Amino acid sequence: MPTDEQLRDDAAARLRAAGLRVTAPRVGVLVALERESHADADTVARHVRTSLGAVSTQAVYDVLHALTEAQLLRRIEPAGSTARYETRVGDNHHHMICRGCGVIVDVDCSGAAPCLVPAHAHGFDVDEAEVTFWGRCPACQNDDDTRDKENG
Amino acid sequence: MPTDEQLRDDAAARLRAAGLRVTAPRVGVLVALERESHADADTVARHVRTSLGAVSTQAVYDVLHALTEAQLLRRIEPAGSTARYETRVGDNHHHMICRGCGVIVDVDCSGAAPCLVPAHAHGFDVDEAEVTFWGRCPACQNDDDTRDKENG
DNA sequence: TCCGCTTACTTGACTGGTTCCAGAAAAGGG
């Protein structure tokens, strides 16, 4: 587990590399998302406030937009949920989401996957295939089993 | 192209088969989505009002929920868009979305696609793999070409 | 054919996530 300082330094370096100014809220947002990936705007805001004190909701949204624009963050919008953000960018990995508790887990793209090119492209110029796996995480499966037994 | 009456009769039959009451708003919603697939709630409401007169927004939302629950409709929520609905259910097909104009096209699942089972399931019990292809439709590609030439 | 139970629809107020606006503050190049 890296220290907060290491995360902040790394975040600052990434901001500079992207040609963006280094500000406390931006660093805070990046650190928050290193600590808790797939967080939504509100969760990020709470994390940032914990470490920095008062930060406006607006600033958080602006930062999330700016960093997404600069490709330092990736924004995902699972069905039935608000927008979530992650710092893992550039590898087009996919996500697996639990229908029970909503937890999101990264899934590596299985490589040269044949189904990532549609059977009939209808003339489309496809640049991304987004795959979301829906199911139940181990913990929620356990809950299901327990409930099944209780209910006979 | 089937007539409105054929669509209405068919819609009523599907409602009865699902054990749901046949009401004008419900039939109207099904017909609207046969006519224009992947429409959002507001678009559906406008279609229904055109054919039936006044129908409350609330009724449209209720009907969309009830029919989705009964699996007569499928709800999709593409990133950056409000929820959309389609009458094609039960075959887990996928979607291709144009980044330019937002048009949504159905794409058949390519069958026993290996990538539809994640490489590492992390103990998840996966029941659905949702695939969304992002790109540009032929019309928007033409627009791009035209703009490129104009701008040198 | 009518009755009445149950479900569906209407109206209106409201929430939660997100964005827009105008002005104040701060980062960084020169």
Next chain:
DNA sequence: CCCTTTTCTGGAACCAGTCAAGTAAGCGGA
């Protein structure tokens, strides 16, 4: 260290979708 550009603040607005209570209508049974 100042000036310009960019970012942050606070407040108000926006929209899809929800909640609650009362009215209307479908449909099974008499």
